[in-house]
Amino acid sequence: MVPEIQHQILLSKPVIAFASSDSAHKLPLLKHGIVNIDSVEFESLMENQRGKKERAGIKVKQSDVATILYSSGTTGPVKGVALTHRNWTANIAGGMRPVRTIQTVGYCTVPLFHAYGMALSLRLMASGECLVITGGNRRFDMRKMYSVIEEYRVSQLALAPPLVVTMAGDAEVMDGYDLSSLEVVICGGAHLSKSTIERLKNRLPKVQLAQSNGLTETTGRVFATLGPDETRTEGATGKLMANCEAKVVDPETGAALPPMKPGELWVRGDLVMKGYVDDEDATAAVLGREGWLRTGDLCYINNQGYLFFVDRIKELIKYKGYQVAPAELEHLLNGHPDVVEAAVVPYPDEEAGQVPVAFVVRQPGSNIVGSEIKDFVAKQVSHYKRIRRVIFIDSLPRNASGKVLRKELVIKLSTLTSKL
Structure with missing residues (x-):
């Protein structure tokens, strides 16, 4: 620390x-x-x-650095992201909503040192809305969260993905509180599985689930679901925000791809960072001369302009030349009734190159074994996507924004294998 x-x-x-x-x-x-x-x-x-x-x-210029936030470090050492006054002005302007007859009461449970928490807080304050923030204990208390929603009549709740997963299955505790004021649950920082989304909608059918896609390097979200119509598009993380351009390109050639074709998401506009602090090489690696930021996200955009996240390009598993997306397998695993959540990582294999290995958190009281998990996935995927090993774990390691720290799981897997 x-x-x-x-x-x-x-x-x-x-x-x-x-x-x-x-x-x-x-x-x-x-x-x-x-x-x-x-x-x-x-x-x-x-x-x-x-x-x-x-x-x-x-005197302060729009191009002056306003904040230095830190990248998650999932692709190397932690880097300082220089965000300007123009970046934050564009973020706030792009998220402004029509004036409501009833004041929005936003509850920010995510860290304020993260782009997600900072952007949400600034937007609410800039629009004169009410912002509720709680702090203190490292271990998040769901009962305290529900009581705050009830007491302050919270209408907009911002959560990291792990808390959405908990909330989706938190029937017994949730039912003891009045959450009727809640209109929107916002989730950013990592992708939610289809099964989690469905469970939350079943628990709170009148509440909109607003997802987004973005990076610290883009001052937070660049795609987001705004309003009830956009939240109904299954699996999408929304449409392009104002003050921004985006395209999906071939990761190898940089050639633009048509709708429905997966590739790397590139974005450009006033939301894109000034650069990494004191690291010209890292800046040049992701920020091109024409201002396009290479996100490293494998995505596609459909004909209606909705973005669909596939996986991080660097996290794709290469099995005998085939590309396996961990997110696809995690989506299947998270749909199993005995699974709370799961993460899939690669493991070196002399013959195949890499094979998929799953870390699984079981539901309390479940006695499901690894062979049952493997069979469940095998019935739904091609042979090269099959899970080769299952490791049960109490919880998945995550960073402050809710992203699973796959590097820690890879290290843990190597340690476990070396002991065999």
Whole structure:
């Protein structure tokens, strides 16, 4: 934890830090020190008017860096993503909605240091809506979340994918609370399986599930489902946001592909980052001269303009020359009644190159065995997509945005195999 913070400080080069009293000790000495946000000193800073005249002469350009957020590091070392004032202005403008007769009450449960949480919070505040934020315990309390929705009459709930999965199967606890104010559940950060979506719709039939697709490098979402009509399109993560261009290209040649043809998603516009901090090589690897950002996502766009996510290109499993998408197998596994959630990773094989291995979280009380899981998948896929091994696990490792940390599972798999 501390080494990670040190790396982030080296990238952002702060001169002052604002931290809670239980985290301040993890930070080094800075030029202007550390301010505890739960202290009297912080309260006085919020009320102090000194320095107002000096600040009036400061000029800020749209191209200036407003924030440095950090990529998940799923494709290498953690990188500092430089996002400008123009990036955030475009994000907020693209997400503004018509004026409502009833005020929106948004509840942000996702981290504010992530593009998802920050963008949602800024949009709600910019439109004068009500924003509810809770913090404290590392372990998320679903009962506390339901009570907050009930108490504040929350209409818009922002969740990371693992909490959507929990909520979809949380019948006994959920039924004890009044969630009638809830209109929309927003989910971003990772793709939801079809079975999870169906379970949530069955639990909350009047609530819209709004999904989105985006990156820290695109200031959050670039495709999103807005409104009840778009949320009804099964499997889609929405349509292109304002102030942005997108195309699907052949990953090898960069040639644009027609609708319904899977390829790499490229995006361009005011939402795209300025670049990675102090890393010109990494910036050049994803950001072309014409401003197109290579997302690394394998997707297709249908004839109505809806985006469908297939998988991360670098996570495709290569079995005897065939490409196997882990997301497809995970979708099947998550549809099994004895499975809470699952993740599929590659494992080296001398003959095939790579084979799919599944990490599975069983439903409480289930005694299902690996052979049953493998047979379940084998009946629904081609021979080269079959699961070759099943490993049962208590929970899947995830980052703050809810993405499964496949690299940790690959390491765990290597460790388990070496012990055999």
